[in-house]
Amino acid sequence: MDEDAYRAVYKQVNHRRCVFEKALNNRRCDCERKERKLIATREAVGCLGDQELAQCRRFLNMMRHNSRFSLKVVTIEGPLPHNKELQVQAGGCLQLESLLVKQGLLATADNNIFAILTLAIKYYGSIETIPYSEIVRGIVTYKSRPKRKT
Numbered sequence: 001m002d003e004d005a006y007r008a009v010y011k012q013v014n015h016r017r018c019v020f021e022k023a024l025n026n027r028r029c030d031c032e033r034k035e036r037k038l039i040a041t042r043e044a045v046g047c048l049g050d051q052e053l054a055q056c057r058r059f060l061n062m063m064r065h066n067s068r069f070s071l072k073v074v075t076i077e078g079p080l081p082h083n084k085e086l087q088v089q090a091g092g093c094l095q096l097e098s099l100l101v102k103q104g105l106l107a108t109a110d111n112n113i114f115a116i117l118t119l120a121i122k123y124y125g126s127i128e129t130i131p132y133s134e135i136v137r138g139i140v141t142y143k144s145r146p147k148r149k150t
Helices: 002-011 021-025 050-071 082-102 113-124 132-141
Strands: 034-039 043-049
Touching: 002 034, 002 043, 021 043, 021 082, 043 050, 050 082, 050 113, 050 132, 082 113, 082 132
Parallel strands: none
Antiparallel strands: 034 043
16 A cells, blocks of 8 residues: 555544554553544544544643744654654653652553543643643653664
């Protein structure tokens, strides 16, 4: 399947593309509201709800905005290059989860993005009042998995 055909099928099949798709496909995070779809030999991840998707999009945009200087990508608007985007998505979610565990709000880490974000909004009051200075520390120190040797 060529890339143009894949993109066309992807848009038809996956109407609500998950904004944390890179972190989910990398198996660094999980989400109870995800919907996996197979297209040829690739996996697409969608969201089951419009409100959840909008909430996650706001959170991801806040993480991108707050981490641009630290990641040295101040001139890029919107999605970042693949590895930087993965760093923001996975590093940010894992750091937020770590903060909630330290506060005693989560007993164990299960990397469920929807549950983490819902709890954080309840605890901090809104997406905008989450302590992004702490989140950025996790983003900057995040290391992706090394490639497997074949």
